[in-house]
Amino acid sequence: MDRRKSLKSILLGGVAGGLAVHGCSPKPENATEPVVEIKKYSYGRTPKEQKAIEKLLSETFFNEHEMNTLSTLCNLILPAEGELKGALDAEVPDFIEFMVKDIPEYQPTLRGGLMWLDHKCGTEFNLLFNAATEEQQKSILDGIAFPDISVPEAERPLEIQFFSLMRNLTLTGYYTSKLGIEELDYKGNSPNVWDGVPEDVLAQHGVSYDEEWLAKCVDQSKRGVLAEWDDDGKLIT
Amino acid sequence: MLVKYDQYMQIIENSTVYDVIIVGSGAGGGMATKILSEAGLKVAVVEAGPFFDPADPEQMTQLKWPYESPRRGASTVRPFGDFDTAYGGWEIEGEPYTKEEGTDFLWFRSRMLGGRTNHWGRISLRFGPKDFKRKNHDGLGDNWPIGYEDVKPYYDKVDKLIGVFGTNEGLPNDPDGFFLPPPKPRLHELFYIKGARKSNIPVYPSRMSMLTKKINNDRGVCFYCGQCSRACQVYADFSAGTCLIFPAQKSGGQIDLFVNCMVREVTTDEEGRATGVSYINKEDRREYKLKGKVVVLAASACSSARILLNSKSSQHPNGLGNSSNIVGRYLHDSTGTNRMGFVPDLMNRKTYNEDGVGGMHVYTPWWLENEKLDFPRGYHIEMWGGLGMPSYGFGFNANDFNSFFGLPVGGYGNSLRKDVKKYYGSVIGLAGRGESIPQKDNYCEIDPTKVDEFGVPILKFNYKWTDHEIKQVKHMHDTFEEVIHNMGGEPLGGKPGKDTNYGILVPGEIIHEVGTTRMGDDKKTSVVNSHQQLHDAKNVFVVDAGPFVSQADKNPTWTILALSWRTSDYIVEQLKQQNI
Numbered sequence: 096m097d098r099r100k101s102l103k104s105i106l107l108g109g110v111a112g113g114l115a116v117h118g119c120s121p122k123p124e125n126a127t128e129p130v131v132e133i134k135k136y137s138y139g140r141t142p143k144e145q146k147a148i149e150k151l152l153s154e155t156f157f158n159e160h161e162m163n164t165l166s167t168l169c170n171l172i173l174p175a176e177g178e179l180k181g182a183l184d185a186e187v188p189d190f191i192e193f194m195v196k197d198i199p200e201y202q203p204t205l206r207g208g209l210m211w212l213d214h215k216c217g218t219e220f221n222l223l224f225n226a227a228t229e230e231q232q233k234s235i236l237d238g239i240a241f242p243d244i245s246v247p248e249a250e251r252p253l254e255i256q257f258f259s260l261m262r263n264l265t266l267t268g269y270y271t272s273k274l275g276i277e278e279l280d281y282k283g284n285s286p287n288v289w290d291g292v293p294e295d296v297l298a299q300h301g302v303s304y305d306e307e308w309l310a311k312c313v314d315q316s317k318r319g320v321l322a323e324w325d326d327d328g329k330l331i332t
Numbered sequence: 333m334l335v336k337y338d339q340y341m342q343i344i345e346n347s348t349v350y351d352v353i354i355v356g357s358g359a360g361g362g363m364a365t366k367i368l369s370e371a372g373l374k375v376a377v378v379e380a381g382p383f384f385d386p387a388d389p390e391q392m393t394q395l396k397w398p399y400e401s402p403r404r405g406a407s408t409v410r411p412f413g414d415f416d417t418a419y420g421g422w423e424i425e426g427e428p429y430t431k432e433e434g435t436d437f438l439w440f441r442s443r444m445l446g447g448r449t450n451h452w453g454r455i456s457l458r459f460g461p462k463d464f465k466r467k468n469h470d471g472l473g474d475n476w477p478i479g480y481e482d483v484k485p486y487y488d489k490v491d492k493l494i495g496v497f498g499t500n501e502g503l504p505n506d507p508d509g510f511f512l513p514p515p516k517p518r519l520h521e522l523f524y525i526k527g528a529r530k531s532n533i534p535v536y537p538s539r540m541s542m543l544t545k546k547i548n549n550d551r552g553v554c555f556y557c558g559q560c561s562r563a564c565q566v567y568a569d570f571s572a573g574t575c576l577i578f579p580a581q582k583s584g585g586q587i588d589l590f591v592n593c594m595v596r597e598v599t600t601d602e603e604g605r606a607t608g609v610s611y612i613n614k615e616d617r618r619e620y621k622l623k624g625k626v627v628v629l630a631a632s633a634c635s636s637a638r639i640l641l642n643s644k645s646s647q648h649p650n651g652l653g654n655s656s657n658i659v660g661r662y663l664h665d666s667t668g669t670n671r672m673g674f675v676p677d678l679m680n681r682k683t684y685n686e687d688g689v690g691g692m693h694v695y696t697p698w699w700l701e702n703e704k705l706d707f708p709r710g711y712h713i714e715m716w717g718g719l720g721m722p723s724y725g726f727g728f729n730a731n732d733f734n735s736f737f738g739l740p741v742g743g744y745g746n747s748l749r750k751d752v753k754k755y756y757g758s759v760i761g762l763a764g765r766g767e768s769i770p771q772k773d774n775y776c777e778i779d780p781t782k783v784d785e786f787g788v789p790i791l792k793f794n795y796k797w798t799d800h801e802i803k804q805v806k807h808m809h810d811t812f813e814e815v816i817h818n819m820g821g822e823p824l825g826g827k828p829g830k831d832t833n834y835g836i837l838v839p840g841e842i843i844h845e846v847g848t849t850r851m852g853d854d855k856k857t858s859v860v861n862s863h864q865q866l867h868d869a870k871n872v873f874v875v876d877a878g879p880f881v882s883q884a885d886k887n888p889t890w891t892i893l894a895l896s897w898r899t900s901d902y903i904v905e906q907l908k909q910q911n912i
Contacts, residue, residue: 136400137400138392138393138396138415139415144409173744173746174745236744240743244732262742262744263727263728263729266730271726276722278749279752281721283687284559285685287555289556289685293684296519297522302519302522302523304517304522313512314513319553322512324492328488328509329500330511
């Protein structure tokens with residue numbers, strides 16, 4: 096089983112014969128070696144774009160150790176806590192694995208940064224980052240997690256750029272996932288009829304609509320009525 | 333009924349003679365297709381990209397969630413993000429262009445039925461009386477040979493046919509029209525109104541081509557997902573396919589669509605008249621010929637110029653329509669620059685669905701008099717903000733704004749969640765889009781040293797902004813900072829200075845490029861006459877933005893549509909009178 100398969104197996108509890116088997120379910124009797132299916136994406140790609148996505152998905156960038164370290168880091172950046180889901184629940188490491196292939200400019204920073212983490216952890220504690228205690232890990236992060244933003248990003252030390260990129264990718268991966276969007280409580284992307292900012296929100300932010308402006312706006316009760324105008328361009332329906 | 337494109341992929345080698353061959357299926361080509369086919373003419377539409385219908389589930393991106401894209405909507409492949417509809421961008425593999433050293437231009441192409449109308453901003457502004465006669469006002473550039481009164485009846489018809497929301501405000505250079513009612517402003521737009529008015533900058537409901545109200549039985553009404561750039565499956569926004577070509581097919585027009593067919597040149601006879609076009613079928617990479625009585629170019633300003641320049645013959649040794657040497661010249665795009673601001677009063681927001689239409693609900697048209705300014709012409713202000721759907725990049729630098737409160741920036745752990753939530757919806761973006769002065773020395777030409785993957789010689793661009801445009805965008809930034817401060821906000825990212833020409837975007841970046849086949853009464857200084865008819869070949873017309881003498885501080889689409897309709901009427905009349 097290759098590294099990707101093992102990761103997928105952990106996440107999905109193994110995939111056999113195209114059937115997702117949850118970790119707690121008993122294995123089907125005739126289960127063979129789990130076969131990994133490449134995740135399908137269907138969102139209006141041209142054939143050429145679809146092929147390019149499949150190619151990226153079939154390739155592996157991070158090795159197993161790197162992927163484990165990356166996952167540890169994602170979990171430190173956004174851990175699950177109580178009701179709140181974390182970066183690992185949202186499969187953020189897989190997302191970062193995709194992005195590092197999609198945007199190869201990230202590769203030296205991420206790969207180099209992971210090496211730096213092990214080097215630093217080795218120097219300080221004679222341990223690989225993953226083998227260190229959470230307290231030790233955090234003591235290293237404290238040195239790289241607070242950039243001086245008066246210095247342009249490209250001029251900051253690599254390890255600081257690395258951590259900023261990891262934090263960016265972790266947060267964006269989480270908040271663009273189903274779990275993250277739920278937590279953020281984004282309410283759009285669904286058919287609705289916009290009829291202005293709710294009163295309590297206007298009050299909270301100290302603004303209001305003026306009547307003259309509102310009088311020009313669409314009367315949503317008549318949105319289904321065929322538009323007609325008089326000769327001067329005045330809407331009469 | 334919509335017919336799948338593969339049915340149109342049969343090779344046409346027969347002797348069909350079309351009444352009209354239309355090259356390109358965007359705003360200009362779509363309108364010509366509708367008007368000419370409805371007049372009973374037999375029409376061929378030749379489009380370089382594939383068939384596209386936003387209602388086709390195979391092509392749809394509307395209402396998808398970010399996690400349905402493995403890159404979460406990042407712009408790695410499609411320049412406006414993975415869910416944007418345009419098939420193409422500023423770079424297209426196999427279809428390069430070059431630039432003269434020391435000059436710059438970015439050329440956006442969208443290869444698909446409907447072209448760039450599938451993803452554009454839908455800001456639908458009429459040119460005003462002054463916009464057609466700018467030379468009369470500031471002595472720069474040239475007047476159009478036509479005026480607002482010539483185009484007004486067509487703007488009126490376009491408003492009613494396609495639908496545009498807005499309001500009649502009686503403004504002198506931003507004419508009234510036949511508007512659908514606008515949507516109410518969003519929260520950040522109320523802040524913008526407040527901030528702008530404090531500086532006596534007027535704000536009005538925006539004018540955009542989405543249906544806030546029913547306009548006919550074929551198109552749906554906007555359901556406020558805010559995703560017009562993804563193309564609308566109920567056809568509630570304007571695109572040339574859904575609002576012009578499909579209805580024309582439905583009403584029984586004789587329309588043959590040739591998709592994935594890239595026109596190489598217009599063919600001509602011994603008298604120099606057009607006989608049709610030759611094109612490369614991208615599927616089999618072979619060249620074919622179509623015959624037509626009239627050729628209408630609507631391939632976009634630069635593509636049409638390229639086709640004309642590549643159409644060399646003994647009668648037209650300099651390229652078709654180019655006895656003046658003007659084809660490709662006077663290329664100009666809108667000026668543009670952008671600024672963002674952080675508005676603390678927009679922090680800690682309750683969430684609700686404020687997607688609205690795809691784009692702004694309010695805007696500022698040009699409001700000043702140039703006599704008191706150090707630059708000519710003007711610009712309008714667009715804005716964005718709000719509780720948008722997260723996509724790639726959301727959460728980047730999540731708590732940089734902490735620096736405004738003396739709090740630490742960066743960190744890790746669950747405090748980040750609070751920061752993300754706290755600042756969600758607290759940024760407003762302002763964009764200026766202005767009018768440049770057309771220059772004869774800004775042009776595209778054929779680069780004889782290179783061809784695209786279909787063997788067609790490519791374009792080389794020569795474009796430089798002048799001081800006029802640079803001073804104008806400096807003014808934009810001064811305005812943006814003032815308005816952001818008025819909102820109680822902090823402008824972000826530093827004000828661009830002289831060293832970067834005040835942040836003026838590269839020519840072509842606003843995607844309003846026009847002027848390459850400009851209109852005029854004098855055949856020595858223009859390419860087409862006031863009916864968009866080539867001076868040098870009476871049966872060839874250009875109905876994209878190539879004929880624009882000047883691109884106002886408006887978006888060009890509504891004027892392309894109106895002029896294409898006007899030209900189509902003229903073609904029908906001229907064919908009847910057997911003049912062409």
